[in-house]
Amino acid sequence: MIPCACPEAQYLSYKDEIDAAIHRVLDSGRYILGDEVVSFEWEFSEYLGASFSVGCGSGTDSLVLALRALNIGPGDEVIVPSHTAVPTVAAVVIAGASPVYADIEPDYFTIDPDQVEAECTDKTKAIIVVHLYGQAAEMDALLDISRRHNLRIIEDCAQAAGASYRGKKLGTLGDVGCFSFFPTKNLGAIGDGGAVVCQDKPLADRLRSLRQYGWDKNRISQEPGINSRLDELQAAILRVKLRHLDADNSERQSLADIYNAELEGLALKCPVKRDASTHVYHLYVLQLEKRDALIAYLRKNGIASGIHYSMPAHQMPGFFDDIQLPMTEHIATRVVSLPLFPGLSDQQIRKIADLVNRWEIEPSSGT
Numbered sequence: 001m002i003p004c005a006c007p008e009a010q011y012l013s014y015k016d017e018i019d020a021a022i023h024r025v026l027d028s029g030r031y032i033l034g035d036e037v038v039s040f041e042w043e044f045s046e047y048l049g050a051s052f053s054v055g056c057g058s059g060t061d062s063l064v065l066a067l068r069a070l071n072i073g074p075g076d077e078v079i080v081p082s083h084t085a086v087p088t089v090a091a092v093v094i095a096g097a098s099p100v101y102a103d104i105e106p107d108y109f110t111i112d113p114d115q116v117e118a119e120c121t122d123k124t125k126a127i128i129v130v131h132l133y134g135q136a137a138e139m140d141a142l143l144d145i146s147r148r149h150n151l152r153i154i155e156d157c158a159q160a161a162g163a164s165y166r167g168k169k170l171g172t173l174g175d176v177g178c179f180s181f182f183p184t185k186n187l188g189a190i191g192d193g194g195a196v197v198c199q200d201k202p203l204a205d206r207l208r209s210l211r212q213y214g215w216d217k218n219r220i221s222q223e224p225g226i227n228s229r230l231d232e233l234q235a236a237i238l239r240v241k242l243r244h245l246d247a248d249n250s251e252r253q254s255l256a257d258i259y260n261a262e263l264e265g266l267a268l269k270c271p272v273k274r275d276a277s278t279h280v281y282h283l284y285v286l287q288l289e290k291r292d293a294l295i296a297y298l299r300k301n302g303i304a305s306g307i308h309y310s311m312p313a314h315q316m317p318g319f320f321d322d323i324q325l326p327m328t329e330h331i332a333t334r335v336v337s338l339p340l341f342p343g344l345s346d347q348q349i350r351k352i353a354d355l356v357n358r359w360e361i362e363p364s365s366g367t
C-alpha cells in the first residue's frame with residue numbers, strides 16, 4: 001500500500017545524521033533545554049528571517065502560548081477558519097477566549113478576508129490565519145484588516161514550514177508565527193514539538209517564561225505558566241531536518257508538478273497556487289464530487305488517501321457553533337488528499353495519477 005504520508009521514509013533518508021544527533025544528546029547528559037534546543041531556536045529563526053524563536057511541546061501549545069503572551073483570554077474573540085485542523089480552534093478555547101468562525105476562499109482553502117472583516121466586533125482581539133496545506137492565506141488583505149481594526153495576527157504555520165509570501169517566510173508576517181513539528185509535517189520531529197517565532201524581545205521573553213510555569217530567571221513564577229518545553233532529543237533531530245527542509249520542499253513541489261501535469265479529468269479540481277506565494281505541498285488536495293468512491297477505488301488498488309478535513313470544526317460537538325459557513329461546508333464534502341511526501345518516486349505519482357484518470361472515465365469499474 002502506498003501511504004498518504006510517510007515519516008519513516010524521511011528518517012531513513014537522514015538516518016546516519018539523525019542517529020548521530022540522538023547519540024550526541026544521550027552522551028551529553030543534558031536532557032531538558034540544553035544546547036540542542038538553544039541551537040535549534042537560533043537556526044530556525046535564522047532560516048525564517050525572524051528575530052526570535054521559542055521551542056515548545058507541540059503546535060497546539062505554540063498557539064496557546066502565543067495567545068497568552070499577547071494577553072488574549074476570557075472575554076476576547078479570536079477569528080478562526082472552521083476548515084482547519086481542529087487544534088487551531090482548540091487552542092483558542094484552551095486560552096479561555098471565544099473562537100469566531102469565518103468562511104474560506106474556494107480556490108485556496110484559506111480564510112476569506114471579506115468574511116473576516118464581517119465578523120469583527122469590539123471584542124475581536126486577533127485573527128488566527130492558517131496557511132493550510134502548505135501555502136499562504138491572503139496576507140495583504142488580512143494585514144490591512146488587522147491594522148484598521150487593531151487586531152493581532154497569529155500565523156498558524158503548522159502545515160507551511162518553509163513557504164513564503166511575497167518573498168518573506170511564513171511566520172514572519174504577523175505578530176507571531178506558530179509551528180508544529182508533528183512527524184508528518186514538512187519539518188517533522190520523531191514525536192511532538194512546536195515553536196513560536198516573533199520579532200519582539202519582550203514577547204519572546206514572555207513566551208519563554210510561560211512555557212516554564214511563568215518562571216523568571218530566579219525560577220520565581222511571575223504568572224501562571226505551563227510546562228511546554230521543546231524536547232532536547234527532538235531539537236537535535238529537528239536541526240538535522242531543518243538542514244534538508246528546502247530540498248524536501250522542492251521534492252514535494254516537483255511531485256505536485258507531476259500530479260498537476262498528469263491529472264486531466266474535468267470533474268476534479270487540482271490545487272490552485274496563489275501568485276504571491278510559494279506552495280510547499282504539505283498536502284496535495286483535490287476537489288471532486290464522489291470523493292468517497294475515489295478513495296475506495298484507490299484503496300482497492302493499493303493507494304491510501306486522506307480527507308483533510310471531513311467535518312468543519314463548527315459542526316463538531318466539541319467546538320460547535322450554530323452557524324452556516326457555505327464554502328467550508330461545501331469543501332468538506334469534496335476534498336481528498338493524494339499521497340505526497342519526500343521519498344515517493346515520480347513513477348509512483350504517475351501511477352496514482354493514471355489510476356485517478358482511469359477512475360474518472362469509468363468510475364463504476366473500480367467501486
Ligand SMILES: Cc1ncc(COP(=O)(O)O)c(C=O)c1O
Binds near residue numbers: 059060061087130193
Ligand atoms: C493547521 C494546524 N494547526 C495546529 C496543529 C497542531 O499541531 P500539534 O499536533 O503539533 O499540536 C496542526 C497539526 O496537527 C495543524 O495542522
